[in-house]
Amino acid sequence: MVFCIIGLAIFGILGIFSAKYRTYAKEAWRCLKRQVTLRPCDTDFDKKMRAKVAGKFMKFPKLSRAIYKAFPAFSWAMVIMLFVSIYWTGVGLYNTVQYGNCNGPGSHEFCIFNPFESSDMHEKVSKMSPVAVSDDPSIGDPNSSVQIVEVGCFMCPYTKNSESIRQQLMIKYNGNVSFTFKAFALPKHNLSQETAEAALCAREQDAYWEYHDKLFEYQENMTMEKMSDIASELGLDESAFGECFSSRKYQAAVEQDRQESLDAGVFATPTYFVNGKPIVGMKGFTDFEQIVVNEIKGTCENA
């Protein structure tokens, strides 16, 4: 039965490409099904495979004998490896979706597939220049040694997922880090322009960061009404907020922000500029922390 499991996996995949292997996959499936339902396997699939594999090495009698005799143990090993692989594949997928890196938060390891790093990404990053931050909302000591500018979109799930990094950094490195958020209204995301404008309306009432956090909190269910509801929830002057928002007061400012980001070479959100050095895509906290620490050290050494 053990080899039926591994046989089903191997020949099931090979069967996608060649009909020759579909028969084996069917045999493995039948064998597995029968044995799971406590009936004897009537295809002798494992024995056939054992003979086929061992038979390939008949020119080396000792080796073929060893394979033949150790086939059950070999099958067990393969099945265990299969399940371990499935587990780690699942973990990798989870990490990729959750943290943008298959190895999980804080890893520096290489990922074969990373949807956030395209092949020409390095070239694009190398062409980036520090983004202009004349009047964008900031938090933290403006004279701190590490100035982080995040270019993000309120409706981008990756930007949302990286929010916790900012919060952790601001707590852990309070006094050493300042943080600026520059809205980049991605046209592909519905309400991206509107949310950026609404946040600037909230800024008029000194509630930018609170509003900013709420926009991410309600990102999945965002509507025009929701933006007004958030203002109400935060105790803002609804009339002033409504007037600001409905008049599209900050339409041009948001568009200018986007243009400035594009001019700096930003091509994805979130993009960070740590003391002007670009970092594209989501990173784990540990990764980011390492960059910040290096910047703090560098500043000290230069001082």
Add this chain to the structure above:
Amino acid sequence: MNPEKFRQDFPLTGRGIIYFDNACMSLKPRQVVEAMSDYYLNYPACAGRSVHRLSAKATEEYSKARQTVAKFVSAKQEEIIFTKNTTESINLVAKSLELAGRTSITSDKEHNSNLVPWQLAGNHKVVRTSDDGFDFDDFESKLGKKTGIVSVVHTSNIDGTTLPVKEIAKIAHDYGALTMIDAAQSAPHTELNVRKLGVDFAAFSGHKMLGPSIGVLFGKKEALEQLKPFMTGGDTVSRTTYTTQEFLKPPEKFEAGLQNYAGAIGLAEAIRYLEKIGMKNIEKHETALNRVITEELESTVSIIGPSYDKRSGIFPFNIRKTDPGEIAILLDNQNICVRSGQHCAHSWFSDRGIKGSVRASTYLYNTEDECARFASAVKKIERMV
């Protein structure tokens, strides 16, 4: 007999493959393939229907084929019916013979093809056999006035043993029963004289005797007259109305629809090929090969059946409790083709509690060198498993 003389007629023999699955299907010589190609390319017409020259040629060749087959088994032309295979030949008799409550008897080592049709015909009895032969006491105890037919295998596909069908037929006739033999494994390897054997029906196939897939049913004229039509339609009747039909006499009565003319022509060519070599020579050659294999392997494997001289060209064996299918795959890896399993004789294997066997079966084109290489491969596998 020197097989090297014929091997060039069988292209596969020159490709490093040792073909030892002849009890299942033989190789075909070029002559047979060419005879069939000749039909398809030069006169691919209906026999016995149209009047044009191609049809006339097809009719002539089909008729000649029937004559050749009849002569091969010492029968009359009208006693030869072409079928799809041995199985269909036996089914033709089993379904067409009106047993009307009478019993049928088979041996206990029948191929499913000579077991299931009789089981379905009802009132079926089985006679014991052993390595020493047929149990005549058991046979006589099962015979009676109500015995309709005794149908036994001539040469067994399990172990190559040949039953004493002449004696069986004589005793069966004493009780007024008809007799039939499944000659699928004997016709290709030994002289098959239905007159001398005294049987009423004999069934065999072309594909085991250098020919294509086609079957033959020999039936004595008076035995065939007892059979109802099997399949009916075109070519089986001389005249019909909306409510009646007049059947032709055998063999046409049993050959419904367009026939496998190329198959019959190919079989006739195969028979000519075999007769040129001589059936006695072939039988002797196979026994000699079986001796080589048996002597090489008798201390290594468990052989099923009696001594080599009673096993025709069949060498059935097992290696301890190793699955026969595994051994066949391991042999295939060494370019040796054999059969494994229960060889369509599940009843015999189940009755003896044997899972199956590996069956190596030789034919006229196999050589002693191939037997030695086969033995060496089996020994290698025995050390491995």
